[in-house]
Amino acid sequence: MSLKSIYELYQAMERDHTMLSFKGVVTPDLLSSVLQIMESKLNHVEKSNKTKKKVYNVLVECLQNLYHHNENIQEEDGINFLFSKSALLMISKNEGNYEVKTGNYILKENSEDLKVKLDDINALNKEELRVLYKSVLNEGEMSEKGTAGLGMIDIARKSGNKLEYSFLPVDKKYDFFCLNVKIN
């Protein structure tokens, strides 16, 4: 990486009104730190308690998705430990709209299921999402990791917008999953 590109990176982040950006391994400690930093930043820049809570909530779910998901890959493939555990998180604010962007590796075999799930969620309106949430809450089983299958539904509810996503092919085994959550 050339020295000039440091400035370019800075400018790109400035252009996107980045509040916080992180690339690396998502651990419980990192999660706590990011949430703490973002909470104090939000207290400074956001007047609406409602918006503050929504952004914080989306952030919690996104981070916990990254944490749980990457842990899964680590167990299944020790060789790609560092490669797969590393994730990207970016939070930006542009004229009152917040965006939470995440990027992480995902096993190709899991991409299709997630894609179907996201498309299903995106096809629903506010009230339908609430009904879906309630039925998964009541009927869904908790996984061993303590995930309830509600994360993406909750993110969509709090966002109030369609979830923008993409799966970029990396190699035979992995895709890179990109998610952009907009919060008004």
Next chain:
Amino acid sequence: MGNLNMEGSPKTPTINFDESTGVLEVKGRSIPENSVEFYKPLNEWVEAYGKSPKSETIFDVKLEYFNTSSSKCILDLFKLLESLNGNGTEVKVNWYFEEDDEDMEEAGEDYQAIISLPFKMIEVEEI
């Protein structure tokens, strides 16, 4: 068995389950990575309490917010309390939410729809 008191942390709520008054309070935020681990002792306490409960049991839920992993555990706690209801105790739920926090209000209504316990929705300025 004694009371169950747990101090809150940035990721977990304050717990005050009082055996002598039958008032069970959960207060703060609940966003642990693995909620099952956190809620296990709460379930165990309620199960033990259910053997000789007070004639009235009050469940005070004062959550600022919670993650989806917690939402499932909270439902399990509600289901446990539901099973105690009518068996030597009347269980009542007070669901607190902050002013204009429609999300938390809706969350309370959703639990209310699933669980057959009397719910009281209480709007407060700050939790």
